[in-house]
Amino acid sequence: MDSRSDCSSHCFSFEQDFIGNWRCIPLCVRRKLDLVGIKLKLNHWLALEQPQRQQLVDWSDAPTEWAGFRQHLRDLTVGMADGMVKDLPPAVDAPWQCMDQVPLAIAEAADQRGVVLNAVAWAGLSELDRFALCKLARPGHDHHNLDAAFTELLG
Numbered sequence: 001m002d003s004r005s006d007c008s009s010h011c012f013s014f015e016q017d018f019i020g021n022w023r024c025i026p027l028c029v030r031r032k033l034d035l036v037g038i039k040l041k042l043n044h045w046l047a048l049e050q051p052q053r054q055q056l057v058d059w060s061d062a063p064t065e066w067a068g069f070r071q072h073l074r075d076l077t078v079g080m081a082d083g084m085v086k087d088l089p090p091a092v093d094a095p096w097q098c099m100d101q102v103p104l105a106i107a108e109a110a111d112q113r114g115v116v117l118n119a120v121a122w123a124g125l126s127e128l129d130r131f132a133l134c135k136l137a138r139p140g141h142d143h144h145n146l147d148a149a150f151t152e153l154l155g
Contacts, residue, residue: 007128008032008061014148022053029056031131036066037090038073043082052076066090096130099123109137115150129153 011019011026018024025033025045033040045053059069078084095103102110102122110117122130133153136146 007126009058010126010128011057012132012149013152014145022050022057026057027132027135028061028128030135031096031128032056032059032061032069034088034091034094034131035061036070037088038070039086039088040073040077041082041085044077044080044085047080047082048076094134096127096134099130103134105137105139106133109133109146110150113147113150115154117150117154121154125153 008028010028015024015026019026023046025040025042029040048056056069056073059065059072073085091097095106099122100119102117102119106122107117109115125133132149133146136149
């Protein structure tokens with residue numbers, strides 16, 4: 001079971017440099033986007049007013065709210081220069097949604113940093129925590145916040 005029962009609007013300490021002004025899309029919103037199958041570009045995000053960004057941060061991630069979230073994003077972006085948000089396949093059985101096995105990229109990143117991350121510790125993380133680690137450790141990412149994420153999430 002997730003260590004945090006409601007992670008829909010949780011922001012991590014390593015995201016503090018942009019919380020409030022929301023100059024970047026926080027991981028809690030990125031997770032919601034993956035859950036509902038929406039590609040929101042950074043340009044879309046930055047074109048939104050701060051209260052609109054805050055509303056997306058605060059939006060519940062309950063499955064009953066997904067259709068409303070998806071439609072709200074379409075309505076917000078339909079007239080934007082980059083066009084309306086694009087549909088993607090919603091996340092189903094993504095590595096961050098699977099609690100029983102630490103994804104290889106995460107295990108390797110943890111090993112490289114001397115971080116102990118076994119299957120029990122992985123399963124004890126919230127879905128948002130697992131999402132954050134998967135996003136921060138993915139190939140091609142700058143891994144800028146990965147060390148801070150490991151420290152915050154695993155001590």
